[in-house]
Amino acid sequence: MSNSTDDLFCDFVRTRSPALLRTAFLLTGDRHLAEDLVQDALARTHRGRHRLNDPGHFEAYTRTAMYHQHVSWWRGRRVAESMPGELVDVVQPGSDHARRTDLKLALHEALAQLTRRQRAVLVLRFFEDRSEAEAADLLRCSVGTVKSQTSKALARMRALAPELLSAVMEEA
Template sequence: MAKSIDDLFCEFVRARSPALLRTAFLLTGDRHLAEDLVQDALARTHRGRRRLDDPGHFEAYTRTAMYHLHVSWWRRRKVVESMPGELADMVQPGSDHARRTDLKLALHEALARLTSRQRAVLVLRFFEDRSEAEAAELLHCSVGTIKSQTSKALARMREVAPDLLSAVLEEA
């Protein structure tokens, strides 16, 4: 017996939500905004699920909706992001886990200091491994804008977290 489109959509949501949340968190820099972004994108996908000719397109449709929603959010409002306070070290200094955690926290803090647009460009280009043309299409801007925003974002990252690059290279 063939599964209904609703059953296939439910399976997709269960299987791919963690990956979608990771991407949304990188885009927004905030767990709650990421959850809202994924929820809104999934709602759009659910509304259009019958128009999709193949259930395999659910993820592409959802990710595109996430990027479009994120762009509309950054155009609509300007939110100043900050990370108040310092996180206490819970792991012995020098351990691999502690080092990776420190690296992740430093990356998160550096990403939080970027504009929403710069963060979106870096996530698409380096986390999602999208080409400049794909990123431009998803963000509804020119390839030149992607190039300039990437350059500005990387320069800002070097400025706010100069030790991050050497730590990443050591980790690799």
């Protein structure tokens, strides 16, 4: 296989798109918005691919573009978000799979009720395991803003989905 930048970028898109989509979904709370966010970030990375010194930087560049685009969305428009309708439970109650599915649904539903900024700091801090300083840099805000938004988001998550906290405590 050729080691051209274009080939390396195609390999990156093919192998890392699912992980990028998961992160984008956590940020947006909507599959279609997540796809738009990833597509926009990949387009930006594609345009800048020849400036990147190392193809290993594709992911960092793409994720940074995703966070910046997400920030511009929350600054640019205020759209009320909601879960459309109730989700039907098709898994047998009581099974481990059913419990994990219930927890995932509760997590996604609770995340969808947070503000974009709160969702972004939680995804960066706990899903991406970024420091407060890294999150602040990516979101172009102060460390204090990251701290306060994290605190507010976690308090809201505890109120919206107390079953998530009890599930975490059971695993500890």
